[in-house]
Amino acid sequence: xxxxxxxxxxxxxxxxxxxxxxxxxxxxxxxxxxxxxxxxxxxxxxxxxxxxxxxxxxxxxxxxxxxxxxxxxxxxxxxxxxxxxxxxxxxxxxxxxxxxxxxxxxxxxxxxxxxxxxxxxxxxxxxxxxxxxxxxxxxxxxxxxxxxxxxxxxxxxxxxxxxxxxxxxxxxxxxxxxxxxxxxxxxxxxxxxxxxxxxxxxxxxxxxxxxxxxxxxxxxxxxxxxxxxxxxxxxxxxxxxxxxxxxxxxxxxxxxxxxxxxxxxxxxxx
Amino acid sequence: xxxxxxxxxxxxxxxxxxxxxxxxxxxxxxxxxxxxxxxxxxxxxxxxxxxxxxxxxxxxxxxxxxxxxxxxxxxxxxxxxxxxxxxxxxxxxxxxxxxxxxxxxxxxxxxxxxxxxxxxxxxxxxxxxxxxxxxxxxxxxxxxxxxxxxxxxxxxxxxxxxxxxxxxxxxxxxxxxxxxxxxxxxxxxxxxxxxxxxxxxxxxxxxxxxxxxxxxxxxxxxxxxxxxxxxxxxxxxxxxxxxxxxxxxxx
Numbered sequence: 001x002x003x004x005x006x007x008x009x010x011x012x013x014x015x016x017x018x019x020x021x022x023x024x025x026x027x028x029x030x031x032x033x034x035x036x037x038x039x040x041x042x043x044x045x046x047x048x049x050x051x052x053x054x055x056x057x058x059x060x061x062x063x064x065x066x067x068x069x070x071x072x073x074x075x076x077x078x079x080x081x082x083x084x085x086x087x088x089x090x091x092x093x094x095x096x097x098x099x100x101x102x103x104x105x106x107x108x109x110x111x112x113x114x115x116x117x118x119x120x121x122x123x124x125x126x127x128x129x130x131x132x133x134x135x136x137x138x139x140x141x142x143x144x145x146x147x148x149x150x151x152x153x154x155x156x157x158x159x160x161x162x163x164x165x166x167x168x169x170x171x172x173x174x175x176x177x178x179x180x181x182x183x184x185x186x187x188x189x190x191x192x193x194x195x196x197x198x199x200x201x202x203x204x205x206x207x208x209x210x211x212x213x214x215x216x217x218x219x220x221x222x223x224x225x226x227x228x229x230x231x232x233x234x235x236x237x238x239x240x241x242x243x244x245x246x247x248x249x250x251x252x253x254x255x256x257x258x259x260x261x262x263x264x265x266x267x268x269x270x
Numbered sequence: 271x272x273x274x275x276x277x278x279x280x281x282x283x284x285x286x287x288x289x290x291x292x293x294x295x296x297x298x299x300x301x302x303x304x305x306x307x308x309x310x311x312x313x314x315x316x317x318x319x320x321x322x323x324x325x326x327x328x329x330x331x332x333x334x335x336x337x338x339x340x341x342x343x344x345x346x347x348x349x350x351x352x353x354x355x356x357x358x359x360x361x362x363x364x365x366x367x368x369x370x371x372x373x374x375x376x377x378x379x380x381x382x383x384x385x386x387x388x389x390x391x392x393x394x395x396x397x398x399x400x401x402x403x404x405x406x407x408x409x410x411x412x413x414x415x416x417x418x419x420x421x422x423x424x425x426x427x428x429x430x431x432x433x434x435x436x437x438x439x440x441x442x443x444x445x446x447x448x449x450x451x452x453x454x455x456x457x458x459x460x461x462x463x464x465x466x467x468x469x470x471x472x473x474x475x476x477x478x479x480x481x482x483x484x485x486x487x488x489x490x491x492x493x494x495x496x497x498x499x500x501x502x503x504x505x506x507x508x509x510x511x512x513x514x515x516x517x518x519x520x521x
Contacts, residue, residue: 131364139362142322143376143428144351150379 034148034229035222038156041149051154052161059120059155060162064169070115071108071170075177078102082178083186095188096196099178103171104201104209110262112167113216116159117254121224124155125250128228129243137229152229156221163217164210171209208269215265219257224250273336275300275432275464276321281330283316290316292488293330298432303458303465305479305496307472309510312485314468315359318434321466322356323347352380353431357438359468361421363409370396370405373424380428395423399453415446422450426457435467439474447471451478472511476500484510 082098128151131137140147175197182188227250234242274297283291290313298304298321306314319325320332323339332339334350342350355376363372370392377388396402399419409417418438425433435454439447451471455478458465469475476482476496484492484499484507492499492507499507 127366134365135358135360135362136364138319138324139356139358139364141324142351142354142356143380144348145376145379 031222031226034152034226035156035218037148038152038222038225041146041153042157044149044153048149048154051150052157055154055158056161058123059116059158060166063116063119063162063166066115066119067112067166067170068173070111071103071173072177072180074107074111074170075099075103075174075179076181077177078107078174079178079181079186083182083188092182092186092188093192094196095178095182096175096193097200099182100171100175100197100201101205103174103178104205106262106266108171108174109167109209109212109216110258112170112213113163113220113258114255116163116166116217117220117224117251117258120159121220121254122247122251124221124224125228125231125247126243128152128225129231129246132229132231133239133243147229152221152225155225156218159217159221160214163220164213167209167213204269208265211269212262212265215261216258219261220254223254223257227253272299274298275335276466277333277336278317278320279331279333281317281320281327281332283313283320283325284328290488291320291327294485294488294490295330296483296490296493298464298466299481300464301462302481303454303467303479304481304483305475306466306468306483306485307470307475307510308485310470313488314485315436317485318356318436318466318468321432322354322434323351352428354434355425355428355430355432356434357421357425357436359436359440361409361417363417363420363424365409368406368408369401369412369420372409372420373427376424376428391427392423395427398457399423415442418442418446418450419453422453426461426463429461430463432464432466435465435469437468437470439469439471447474451475454478472513473500486510 078099079095082095082102083092086092086094086098128137131151137147137151140150179190179193183190183193227246228243231242231246234245237245276298278294278296281291281294282289294317306317308314316325320327334342337346339347339350364375367375373392373395374388377383377391383391396405399422401416401419401423404412404416404420409420412420422438425435438454439450442450451474454465454467457463458478465479467475467479476499479496482492482494482496482499483490486506491504492502494502499511502508
């Protein structure tokens with residue numbers, strides 16, 4: 001019997017594995033279609049300028065404080081760590097280059113996107129999720145209002161506008177943070193610090209960083225809105241619990257996807 | 271012979287292994303009020319959601335003025351949907367919008383009307399439904415009865431051809447219940463829309479509906495006038511009208 005059972009068990013595992021793979025592919029397709037619909041409706045007439053501006057205020061302007069604090073302390077830590085690493089080689093004059101390049105190429109776009117996912121992305125998921133479980137999304141459909149256009153497109157457009165701008169603010173504040181610890185605290189010449197910042201940054205570093213921010217903004221808005229929009233399809237929970245779990249999934253998935261995308265983009269850009 | 275506004279032909283709906291609608295065929299006549307009655311969980315709301323397009327049947331056809339909905343072009347579907355509105359069982363008001371914005375939403379998003387025209391139309395519905403003074407309040411700040419009236423105002427603001435009411439009086443006190451029934455009847459006469467009402471209010475609903483349809487186990491067990499149902503001898507209908515549990519709980 002054991003001999004007969006083994007192939008059956010083996011094919012059972014293969015069957016389950018196949019089902020999981022197919023489900024994941026289907027999910028990826030569904031996600032892509034959701035993103036495509038969101039993009040399409042950004043430009044469908046009439047353009048929802050007012051709603052986009054409201055979301056730019058929520059995602060962008062209201063995230064400024066958290067971005068400022070994160071950037072300042074990240075820059076300050078980079079200043080400290082960079083100084084003590086460089087001073088052992090007698091190269092502390094290059095602190096400005098180290099801080100600026102680390103921020104502009106990597107930490108600025110990545111940390112900005114993760115902070116926006118945590119602050120605004122989680123709110124997007126919770127808000128859309130509650131609209132879904134209380135039949136408000138269905139109510140939109142009955143009024144002939146396209147829910148993706150009404151709920152997702154303005155948020156996607158606003159994220160695309162806001163996140164690269166926030167990343168730029170992050171970079172500037174971070175460089176100032178590095179200056180505070182490097183020059184004010186540890187004595188690196190301020191003129192040398194800023195000279196190195198200016199001379200080491202190339203246009204390709206800035207455009208590369210902005211390109212990353214642009215991609216991350218699409219990742220954050222799409223993952224967070226998708227999780228909220230399809231919160232009712234979660235298999236393991238219902239109602240308010242599903243909104244809570246969707247919000248957690250949105251932040252975790254956005255953060256992980258940001259880091260994976262960052263690796264892929266860095267490999268391409270370098 | 272009069273053409274029905276909406277015709278359902280042998281509509282089936284399954285959720286997993288559970289079959290909710292088993293071959294529903296019915297006609298909804300223009301300008302009339304049709305009531306759908308039946309025990310809870312018999313697929314009444316599911317039936318409404320098929321007509322409004324929130325759900326698709328697994329089998330059968332839904333026709334609008336004899337044209338199958340699934341054969342309609344995108345533009346025809348848009349026009350068809352614009353002629354209908356739906357009042358949800360739980361109201362489904364937008365909790366982050368105030369009462370004015372809730373009622374104005376279908377006009378603001380679905381029409382090219384100017385803000386002053388929208389204000390006029392919303393103001394008219396607020397007045398008709400005795401909601402004046404609540405414009406700036408939010409759904410969480412008003413009573414359940416008022417929420418029902420706001421939901422009704424939102425459903426009627428676009429002057430629809432067909433209005434689907436999903437248990438419009440559930441959770442209301444007897445006075446409000448009668449008021450909502452009277453409102454449906456009077457606005458139906460005044461505005462001339464076709465009404466399809468899912469209700470548990472027996473016998474009150476018989477006073478406002480011209481046609482009654484009773485669902486049981488996903489099938490139509492009665493279809494006729496409000497006078498006919500009261501003399502109907504079918505056991506399941508009699509049992510329901512008398513409010514007897516029968517074998518329902520024994521099963």
